Amino acid sequence: xxxxxxxxxxxxxxxxxxxxxxxxxxxxxxxxxxxxxxxxxxxxxxxxxxxxxxxxxxxxxxxxxxxxxxxxxxxxxxxxxxxxxxxxxxxxxxxxxxxxxxxxxxxxxxxxxxxxxxxxxxxxxxxxxxxxxxxxxxxxxxxxxxxxxxxxxxxxxxxxxxxxxxxxxxxxxxxxxxxxxxxxxxxxxxxxxxxxxxxxxxxxxxxxxxxxxxxxxxxxxxxxxxxxxxxxxxxxxxxxxxxxxxxxxxxxxxxxxxxxxxxxxxxxxxxxxxxxxxxxxxxxxxxxxxxxxxxxxxxxxxxxxxxxxxxxxxxxxxxxxxxxxxxxxxxxxxx
Numbered sequence: 226x227x228x229x230x231x232x233x234x235x236x237x238x239x240x241x242x243x244x245x246x247x248x249x250x251x252x253x254x255x256x257x258x259x260x261x262x263x264x265x266x267x268x269x270x271x272x273x274x275x276x277x278x279x280x281x282x283x284x285x286x287x288x289x290x291x292x293x294x295x296x297x298x299x300x301x302x303x304x305x306x307x308x309x310x311x312x313x314x315x316x317x318x319x320x321x322x323x324x325x326x327x328x329x330x331x332x333x334x335x336x337x338x339x340x341x342x343x344x345x346x347x348x349x350x351x352x353x354x355x356x357x358x359x360x361x362x363x364x365x366x367x368x369x370x371x372x373x374x375x376x377x378x379x380x381x382x383x384x385x386x387x388x389x390x391x392x393x394x395x396x397x398x399x400x401x402x403x404x405x406x407x408x409x410x411x412x413x414x415x416x417x418x419x420x421x422x423x424x425x426x427x428x429x430x431x432x433x434x435x436x437x438x439x440x441x442x443x444x445x446x447x448x449x450x451x452x453x454x455x456x457x458x459x460x461x462x463x464x465x466x467x468x469x470x471x472x473x474x475x476x477x478x479x480x481x482x483x484x485x486x487x488x489x490x491x492x493x494x495x496x497x498x499x500x501x502x503x504x505x506x507x508x509x510x511x512x513x514x515x516x517x518x519x520x521x522x523x524x525x526x527x528x529x530x531x532x533x534x535x536x537x538x539x540x541x542x543x544x545x546x547x548x549x550x551x552x553x554x555x556x557x558x559x560x
Contacts, residue, residue, distance in 0.1 A: 261308070261373045268369040273304035279359030287401045290329045291336030292423045293360060298340035300448065301366035303427035303501040307446035309436020310370030312429065314349045315341060318363035320356035344429050374436050379443035379462035379506040385531040386512065388431055388503045388519070390476040391451060392483075392490055395497020397422030399486055407485040414478040425501040432503060434522050440511025450498040452553050455539055458504060468531035470495070470551065471544035495541075496552030506533060 261269045277297050279285060288296075298315065305312040317337065321330070334348075341348055346366070397418035400406060406415055428446070435441050443462060447454050451473075459466050473494045483490035505527065507515055516527040534540075541551045 261370075261375075264369075268371050269373050271305055271308055271310045271368040271370055271373065272365070273301055273368075274363065274365040275300045275304070277360075277362040277364075279361065283360075284401075285360065288423060289336075290332040291339075293362060294333040294336030294338075295340050295424050296336075297362040297364050298337045298346065298366075299425045299427050300501065301364045302340060302344050302346065302429060303425070303446045303448065305366060305368040305370075306427045306429040306432035307444055307503060308368075308370050308373045308375075309432045309441075309444065310368040310373060311433065312344050312346045312366055312368040314367045315346050315351075316365040317348055317351035318353070318361075318365075319351065320354040320361035322356055322359060325360075340427075344427070370436065372436055374432075374441055374444040375461075376443055376445045376458045377461040379458060379464055379533045381464055381533050381535045382509060383442050383506045383533040384509050384512050384529050385455070385466055385468065385533060386505045386507060386516075386527050386529045387447065387451070387474065388428055388505065388525050388527055389500070390474045390479065390526075391447070391495075391500050391502065392473075392479045392493030392497050393418050393421040393476050394425065394499040394501075395422075395493035396479045396482040396490075398497070398499075399488065399493075400482060407482075410481055410485045414481050417476075417478040418482055422499060425499060427501055428503050428525065431519060431523050431525050434519060435503070435505060435515065438511075438515055438518055440508045440515055441505060442508060443506040445504050447500045447502045447504050448498060450496040450500075450553070451504070452495045452539070452551055453498070454504055458506070459533070459537065459539065462533070463537075465534040465536040466531055466539045467534050468539060468541050469544060470541055470549055472528065472530045474526065474528040474530075492552035 261271060264270050277283065283293055283296065301315065302312045319333065337348065397420065400415055400419055401422065435444065443458060445454060445458050455466055470491050473491060475490050475494050479493065480490050483493065512529055519525055519527045541549050543549050
């Protein structure tokens with residue numbers, strides 16, 4: 226931590242040091258997508274919470290209350306998915322500025338319930354408050370898993386893979402931030418990328434399937450970008466990684482928007498964030514079986530992008546093995 230402007234990971238390390246203690250029933254605490262708690266029924270209880278703040282995670286200029294509600298649930302559901310778990314019960318805290326209408330509150334919960342109902346989640350409580358500066362949403366989600374998949378169990382020689390495609394949410398954000406949309410891009414392509422930002426789809430079915438399939442050694446969701454989130458996983462596992470940027474799966478719509486805006490789509494894929502895909506680490510001999518089985522079971526692709534190595538840090542390489550610089554992921558406390 227440096228000076229008076231710590232980064233998010235600095236704060237997590239500080240809090241982890243302050244509160245670190247063992248306790249009966251605590252299987253995994255700070256440092257993973259969810260806390261893992263022992264229960265009497267055999268399955269582990271998963272607990273996660275996420276905070277969404279106006280003008281940090283969304284802007285009311287383009288995010289409707291229903292979008293905010295849907296996203297608030299989705300990002301928490303994604304944490305449960307990253308552990309290979311099943312989401313169950315949500316507590317929703319909502320702070321709104323004075324003057325917020327009942328219709329806006331109803332729309333918020335309607336959006337939240339679309340995601341909750343899709344994944345069998347029941348909203349069981351929460352809190353409300355007036356907010357002096359914009360909307361603020363805090364969701365706590367509980368779920369369960371028979372065999373939770375952690376971030377801390379990757380091993381050298383394992384394959385690094387990702388579900389779906391990367392960079393689409395960042396492309397959507399770039400479009401939403403513009404005053405006018407690029408005229409030379411099909412509106413359907415624009416809708417595709419903006420929807421990825423406004424209404425992310427957590428990979429719950431995929432996470433459960435991968436956890437049960439065998440061969441997956443570590444997993445997490447991609448909320449802050451591959452560069453940032455992979456760094457967190459390898460720190461927890463005390464390993465390094467090597468990534469081939471030419472193998473990163475990038476959707477055609479994302480590439481089209483990137484070309485229109487004169488942006489390198491790889492920057493969005495490594496640093497854009499909010500894709501909520503799964504970062505999957507697996508044994509090399511199981512990759513083909515996992516990719517084929519996941520596609521058949523869920524319709525979702527699994528693409529190998531690199532491998533876990535001994536040592537520390539991530540080496541980013543092009544197809545010829547040359548080192549390349551990549552865009553860093555999202556940092557909540559970046560000035």
